Amino acid sequence: MVAHxxxxxxxxxxxxxxxxxxxxxxxxxxxxNGVAKVWNNINGTGTIAIRDSFNVGSITDNGTGDYTHTxxxxxxxxxxxxxxxxxxxxxxxFLGGVIDDTFTTTSMRxxxxxxxxxxxxxxxxxxxTIHGDLA
Amino acid sequence: MSTLLLNTLTGKTSAGSxxxxxEGGSTTTNMQQGLAKAWTNFNGTGTIAHRDSFNxGTLTDQGTGxxxxxxxxxxxxxxxxxxxxxxxYNATNNFNSSAFCPVGTSHSSMTGNTxxxxxxxxxxxxxxxxxxxxxxxxxxxxxx
Numbered sequence: 288m289v290a291h292x293x294x295x296x297x298x299x300x301x302x303x304x305x306x307x308x309x310x311x312x313x314x315x316x317x318x319x320n321g322v323a324k325v326w327n328n329i330n331g332t333g334t335i336a337i338r339d340s341f342n343v344g345s346i347t348d349n350g351t352g353d354y355t356h357t358x359x360x361x362x363x364x365x366x367x368x369x370x371x372x373x374x375x376x377x378x379x380x381f382l383g384g385v386i387d388d389t390f391t392t393t394s395m396r397x398x399x400x401x402x403x404x405x406x407x408x409x410x411x412x413x414x415x416t417i418h419g420d421l422a
Numbered sequence: 423m424s425t426l427l428l429n430t431l432t433g434k435t436s437a438g439s440x441x442x443x444x445e446g447g448s449t450t451t452n453m454q455q456g457l458a459k460a461w462t463n464f465n466g467t468g469t470i471a472h473r474d475s476f477n478x479g480t481l482t483d484q485g486t487g488x489x490x491x492x493x494x495x496x497x498x499x500x501x502x503x504x505x506x507x508x509x510x511y512n513a514t515n516n517f518n519s520s521a522f523c524p525v526g527t528s529h530s531s532m533t534g535n536t537x538x539x540x541x542x543x544x545x546x547x548x549x550x551x552x553x554x555x556x557x558x559x560x561x562x563x564x565x566x
Contacts, residue, residue: 300428
């Protein structure tokens with residue numbers, strides 16, 4: 288085994304042993320463009336808390352069912368892509384946007400909503416994943 | 423160096439951390455933590471089955487619109503970060519773009535996520551679990 292602190296390369300080729308045992312190549316642009324830049328699993332009830340996360344510095348409780356996830360390392364622009372979902376107490380839930388206030392380069396704000404009324408409701412669990420370019 | 427041929431990537435300083443430079447060239451990120459650890463596209467109707475997947479073993483049908491997705495390689499804890507969507511609907515409520523929700527004890531006999539699986543439900547606008555033909559799930563988090 289050769290250990291290097293830093294190497295620069297454009298293409299990564301592996302045996303893909305787990306799936307097929309055959310050689311597969313991937314341009315390294317897929318590696319750094321394709322990895323999630325942020326993910327967060329929070330408890331949004333009471334004193335809100337992060338269960339586990341990546342590249343999240345803090346979360347803010349903006350009111351009932353309204354949260355801001357602040358990144359440790361900033362994104363390059365506001366043009367990010369996110370996925371996520373939620374469950375709220377006693378109801379199915381949705382992860383929704385907050386009007387006129389969603390992405391900045393350093394944070395993402397969203398709501399969690401009841402399935403029936405669409406009203407904001409605190410989330411027992413809300414998960415968020417952010418893709419995009421880091422600064 | 424344009425092509426690197428190898429079978430395993432392991433961090434030198436910390437085995438579980440390989441730093442990659444971000445697209446903007448000024449920030450770095452941890453490659454391992456950013457990689458999706460599991461994903462699946464599965465049919466949740468009839469005999470449920472993966473259409474295609476990564477690091478997903480068996481699917482368990484927990485009843486109408488309720489599923490356990492069992493990992494091939496376990497996560498480090500139950501606190502992983504699943505995101506999902508489905509197309510649950512029924513004729514009465516006519517809602518054809520329903521979302522998943524993480525299943526918990528208030529909605530199901532299932533206990534929720536564990537290190538070895540993620541538990542999900544698809545539901546329609548009337549608030550009832552509903553089988554969904556199209557289900558898309560991606561799981562981030564730390565592998566064991």
